[in-house]
Amino acid sequence: MTVADVAIKPFSLSDLEALQAHFGRHRAESGLGGVYFMPFEVNGLDAPRGVVVEKAFIALDQPLWQRWFCAHDAATGRIVGHVDLKGDALHAGLHRCQLGIGIEGPWRRQGLGERLMQTAIAFAREQPSLQWISLSTFAGNTAARALYQRLGFVEEGVLRDRFRLGGQVIDDVQMILSVA
Numbered sequence: 001m002t003v004a005d006v007a008i009k010p011f012s013l014s015d016l017e018a019l020q021a022h023f024g025r026h027r028a029e030s031g032l033g034g035v036y037f038m039p040f041e042v043n044g045l046d047a048p049r050g051v052v053v054e055k056a057f058i059a060l061d062q063p064l065w066q067r068w069f070c071a072h073d074a075a076t077g078r079i080v081g082h083v084d085l086k087g088d089a090l091h092a093g094l095h096r097c098q099l100g101i102g103i104e105g106p107w108r109r110q111g112l113g114e115r116l117m118q119t120a121i122a123f124a125r126e127q128p129s130l131q132w133i134s135l136s137t138f139a140g141n142t143a144a145r146a147l148y149q150r151l152g153f154v155e156e157g158v159l160r161d162r163f164r165l166g167g168q169v170i171d172d173v174q175m176i177l178s179v180a
Helices: 013-029 053-057 112-125 142-150
Strands: 006-010 066-073 079-087 096-103 132-138 154-165 168-178
Touching: 006 112, 013 066, 013 079, 013 096, 053 066, 066 112, 079 112, 096 112, 112 132, 112 142, 132 142, 142 168
Parallel strands: 096 132
Antiparallel strands: 006 066, 066 079, 079 096, 132 168, 154 168
């Protein structure tokens, strides 16, 4: 299992089942060993339920658009990571998008996150309407913060005591990248 055997492709409808399975595996890892990387309990009421397919095909000049890029393991056909960009809920905020990323445990720290991020950043830079990519990361996720900084993201601020998961108080770091 190497990152060289992983192809990154835009989401298509044929990926839906594999992407949902990836989300289930990835979501189950958050909180293991007391390390959270998602702002909800794994089976909590506010846990995401998966891709809203319709949003993946909304034009970028419309609120709530989404674009997903999936990391496909050639050996198994599984999706083992993803990055998503999501447009604002308001027309006035459509010059910005929010980035989310998730990589399954066995594939972390091998460069896949950087490849996924570069794919999303390149996509955003090709869009004349987009000026900024924002993201949020837990303050204690130093590996992710270092990756984001290497890619040019800068810290905008910290929301202290943003989440409480498994008895932990978690600060949320807001970061931003200009793609104009």
